[in-house]
Amino acid sequence: MSSDKKLKPETLAISAGRPVPVPDGELNTPIALNSTFHAGGPIGYGRYGNETWTALEDAISALEGGETLVFASGQAAATAIFNLLPIGAPVVLSDEGYQGIAALLKGFHESGRLEVRFVEATNTAAVLEAAKGAALLWLESPTNPALENVDLKTIIAGAKKLGVGVAVDNTLATPLTQKPLEFGADFVMHSVTKYFAGHSDIILGSVSTNDPALYKRLGDVRKLSGAIPGPFEVWLALRGIRTFPLRFRAAEANAKELAKRLAGHAKVSKVRYPGFGGMISFELTCDAAGTDLVTQSAKIITNTTSLGGIESMWERRRRWATESHKISESLIRFSVGCEDVDDLWDDITASLGKI
Numbered sequence: 406m407s408s409d410k411k412l413k414p415e416t417l418a419i420s421a422g423r424p425v426p427v428p429d430g431e432l433n434t435p436i437a438l439n440s441t442f443h444a445g446g447p448i449g450y451g452r453y454g455n456e457t458w459t460a461l462e463d464a465i466s467a468l469e470g471g472e473t474l475v476f477a478s479g480q481a482a483a484t485a486i487f488n489l490l491p492i493g494a495p496v497v498l499s500d501e502g503y504q505g506i507a508a509l510l511k512g513f514h515e516s517g518r519l520e521v522r523f524v525e526a527t528n529t530a531a532v533l534e535a536a537k538g539a540a541l542l543w544l545e546s547p548t549n550p551a552l553e554n555v556d557l558k559t560i561i562a563g564a565k566k567l568g569v570g571v572a573v574d575n576t577l578a579t580p581l582t583q584k585p586l587e588f589g590a591d592f593v594m595h596s597v598t599k600y601f602a603g604h605s606d607i608i609l610g611s612v613s614t615n616d617p618a619l620y621k622r623l624g625d626v627r628k629l630s631g632a633i634p635g636p637f638e639v640w641l642a643l644r645g646i647r648t649f650p651l652r653f654r655a656a657e658a659n660a661k662e663l664a665k666r667l668a669g670h671a672k673v674s675k676v677r678y679p680g681f682g683g684m685i686s687f688e689l690t691c692d693a694a695g696t697d698l699v700t701q702s703a704k705i706i707t708n709t710t711s712l713g714g715i716e717s718m719w720e721r722r723r724r725w726a727t728e729s730h731k732i733s734e735s736l737i738r739f740s741v742g743c744e745d746v747d748d749l750w751d752d753i754t755a756s757l758g759k760i
């Protein structure tokens with residue numbers, strides 16, 4: 406059941422994707438464990454559809470717009486989009502975006518599957534120049550982990566004039582900040598693993614689109630590639646998405662305060678905060694080893710990759726060999742959680758005290 410899209414996201418996250426109310430009917434969608442169905446209905450087989458998937462898809466569609474398909478992971482969701490492109494199709498990608506997508510596309514480029522062009526996403530004119538003749542423009546804003554804002558509205562409008570398809574990875578910003586389908590994007594992708602599910606316990610992805618033909622083709626890719634999610638993981642994400650707006654706002658309030666405090670700390674040389682959301686990247690006055698000491702010293706904030714969990718986590722991004730060398734060795738990407746802000750600050754200052 407799709408909810409009224411005029412309702413606020415705080416309401417939609419709670420009310421969308423529930424069974425039709427009937428006396429003694431279930432309030433919550435169950436975990437539907439079936440590999441097959443009695444003949445004659447619209448689903449037919451467990452790889453083609455599932456009641457629990459549909460409930461989460463309705464909830465994500467209510468928040469992001471369009472129609473949604475859930476996938477086994479964010480990477481599987483992105484791969485499904487790339488699967489729609491013909492062999493050798495040119496794809497334009499930000500050189501400061503999620504490393505998993507960049508690595509996937511680099512592999513496709515090397516094998517000749519796609520032709521990948523990297524571009525600086527904060528340079529709107531350069532993006533539109535690179536997009537000429539491309540099949541797909543892949544965007545992420547803010548950039549990751551530099552957290553620079555990209556002018557999505559202008560770039561998407563320009564790309565549409567050029568006849569270029571646009572996909573936006575909206576994992577970091579979430580629909581509480583921006584809804585790229587409203588700017589004209591063809592696809593919005595999420596790592597549902599992050600803010601939507603929110604508890605760092607499952608891996609899941611989604612794609613939303615306003616175009617019924619693209620929705621049908623993506624559905625066929627999911628069916629035939631088999632990149633389907635497990636109903637239990639989907640059910641956990643559905644439970645998680647009920648509190649997504651509450652968690653996101655709480656994390657955002659903490660992040661706004663901590664970004665301010667970090668900017669005044671003597672060991673911090675630069676704070677990157679896009680002005681919204683729960684992600685902060687900051688650079689230290691010390692080297693990589695000193696930065697590792699800081700990230701390993703925290704008692705509440707965990708030294709982990711990933712983001713969007715209710716728990717605060719941080720990491721030195723350059724500990725990954727695949728991270729862009731434009732990113733400073735001392736940059737810490739901090740996914741601010743929902744703990745008490747003063748407890749977090751005490752943890753940060755004690756950790757910074759080690760260097």
Ligand SMILES: *Cc1c(COP(=O)(O)O)cnc(C)c1O
Binds near residue numbers: 503505610712
């Ligand atoms: C984590 C992440 C992905 C990949 O999603 P998985 O669920 O880990 O497969 C893609 N984009 C962004 C921005 C992410 O943070």
